[in-house]
Amino acid sequence: MATTTANGATGPKVNHIGLPVIEYRGGKSTLCAGCGHNAISERIIDAMFEMGVQPERVLKMSGIGCSSKSPAYFMSRAHSFNGVHGRMPSITTGAVLANRTMMALGVSGAAGRPLVGATGLAGAVPSTTR
Ligand code: SF4
Numbered sequence: 001m002a003t004t005t006a007n008g009a010t011g012p013k014v015n016h017i018g019l020p021v022i023e024y025r026g027g028k029s030t031l032c033a034g035c036g037h038n039a040i041s042e043r044i045i046d047a048m049f050e051m052g053v054q055p056e057r058v059l060k061m062s063g064i065g066c067s068s069k070s071p072a073y074f075m076s077r078a079h080s081f082n083g084v085h086g087r088m089p090s091i092t093t094g095a096v097l098a099n100r101t102m103m104a105l106g107v108s109g110a111a112g113r114p115l116v117g118a119t120g121l122a123g124a125v126p127s128t129t130r
Pocket residue numbers: 031032034035036037066067
């Protein structure tokens with residue numbers, strides 16, 4: 001979206017840290033049309049742009065399955081890590097404890113949370129991560 005500035009110049013709308021929304025986008029999705037992960041990725045892009053989060057401060061954590069592909073579809077400038085099946089919460093907890101200046105975003109599908117990931121999630125809930 002282009003906007004006109006006070007001096008009449010046109011350019012993309014930027015957030016309060018001076019980044020246009022394109023800096024929060026990722027690659028073209030290869031997930032199924034209508035997949036919920038695509039809608040979630042779009043909302044993440046919107047939210048991070050609106051909040052003016054520096055992309056390099058974000059860790060995109062995932063496990064195995066379709067959900068593990070979705071971090072490629074938002075915030076290309078952020079860091080990304082694809083862990084083993086069901087262990088995204090544990091790995092994310094460790095990463096944030098190791099570097100508390102980072103903001104972590106965990107992506108998981110059905111199998112990674114209530115089934116395989118139950119043990120890791122139970123361990124992550126009492127932690128003080130954000
Ligand atoms: S989770 Fe995987 S199989 Fe299901 S709709 Fe999304 S891309 Fe398709």
